[in-house]
């Protein structure tokens with residue numbers, strides 16, 4: 001298996017991304033948003049506890065806006081500018097390009113996450129926090145971002161219009177948050193009187209459910225499998241869409 | 249080098265390309281002619297492996313584009329319609345990317361980039377961002393991309409579209425030069441381009457191949473091909489046409505213009521007369537009659553006449 005093209009395309013995508021105005025906007029909003037939500041809304045300091053729980057619990061909501069925004073152009077732009085015709089007539093396989101675009105953007109999100117590391121030092125200054133949940137929290141957050149991103153890759157391949165791609169990705173990710181959001185699951189269980197296994201099934205599709213344990217320092221196989229299979233599923237779906245669109 | 253057999257592409261019920269076959273050898277420059285919507289771009293997209301074919305077979309350099317696409321694509325350079333390039337990249341960055349993805353790196357890449365930059369006159373804009381370039385430059389950047397790996401096969405979809413006359417001339421010259429060592433297909437709807445550059449021409453219309461031959465062979469199919477234009481001064485139009493018609497081998501004479509003593513006429517030879525053999529007869533007639541000849545030449549036919557006749561009659565048929 002030749003992975004050189006993946007590296008070449010990843011490099012190009014990453015450089016294009018970090019030099020784009022979108023990247024700066026993303027970083028500013030991400031850092032500002034994470035800070036604001038944590039310090040203001042979450043009353044970080046009032047908790048009296050030195051942990052990053054609140055910080056991480058906002059990530060699903062932050063990603064909801066930011067990941068579809070950073071990924072909406074991945075394929076839509078290729079199609080609009082016609083460069084997809086160049087890309088797919090280079091001597092590479094289309095999955096090279098699909099994976100490379102995904103990785104480049106995921107890496108960028110990792111960079112943005114890394115910029116929040118100062119928060120850790122702030123927390124350490126407050127007390128003596130447990131490093132375990134912090135590390136698994138970052139890891140989980142990164143994985144979760146990958147799932148959002150794979151969904152956005154897919155919606156970006158569906159259309160040449162980035163706004164439509166954003167909206168579909170947003171709605172899709174929103175549903176995947178909601179089905180595990182405690183107020184919703186309580187509503188399902190108490191008001192609709194759904195059986196426990198139905199509620200668990202529904203919430204089993206949620207980012208929230210699978211991110212929860214990681215915020216507390218626990219990485220389970222189930223959660224890993226969930227995030228990774230979401231990524232793989234949507235990247236396959238992307239490849240399917242790109243192939244069938246070319247077939248006409 | 250390129251072998252296309254019974255190529256078919258259907259978009260739903262529409263047969264955009266309908267059973268096109270041809271071969272292109274090294275040293276050939278094939279002009280792909282046809283009105284808009286004829287199926288030129290669709291054919292090229294199948295040959296380059298961008299879209300899958302509904303049926304048929306394409307082999308390039310002996311490799312089947314559907315069965316071993318990655319190997320086959322290495323041999324091909326492709327300039328898509330509208331010459332796309334990645335916005336936000338510099339010309340050099342873009343070319344470097346295109347070289348690297350084809351496995352050309354390091355000093356080989358630098359050499360390849362230098363070569364195409366000078367060939368396509370990109371020196372002045374090499375560090376400029378591609379989206380700030382004029383259309384002509386953007387076109388040449390994409391053209392440069394298509395030859396960065398010095399491919400054996402070059403496929404270009406309307407390579408001179410949107411260029412000014414000088415740039416068109418420049419691109420034609422490059423294509424002609426490269427055609428000596430490569431197998432080239434390029435599409436166009438500019439007929440003079442075909443005559444200037446190609447040694448073979450295919451006309452397609454509504455997805456079907458309707459003509460295939462050298463530009464000269466196709467031109468001979470024009471209604472006027474082989475007719476002779478005679479221009480005289482001081483001869484009456486009626487006398488001129490009467491005496492020309494009396495000449496052996498003349499089928500009919502058509503007076504084209506008649507003003508201020510200057511008369512010109514088109515002489516159509518009979519079916520059995522060899523191409524060009526009537527002109528000397530007319531010259532001798534003029535000498536015997538002491539006419540003042542100011543024009544005498546054999547019309548070799550015009551590609552656009554053939555083109556118009558073929559593509560009009562086809563669309564006419566489709567409408568009825």
Ligand SMILES: Nc1ncnc2c1ncn2[C@@H]1O[C@H](COP(=O)(O)OP(=O)(O)O)[C@@H](O)[C@H]1O
Pocket residue numbers: 248259264282283284285286287288289290291
């Ligand atoms: N992706 C597509 N889906 C549906 N129809 C298409 C598609 N691409 C091309 N066509 C149709 O196929 C025909 C041939 O188009 P094209 O190959 O672009 O023509 P040309 O390049 O000769 O102008 C046109 O009628 C066009 O509308």
Ligand SMILES: [Mg+2]
Pocket residue numbers: 288289290329405
């Ligand atoms: Mg076209």
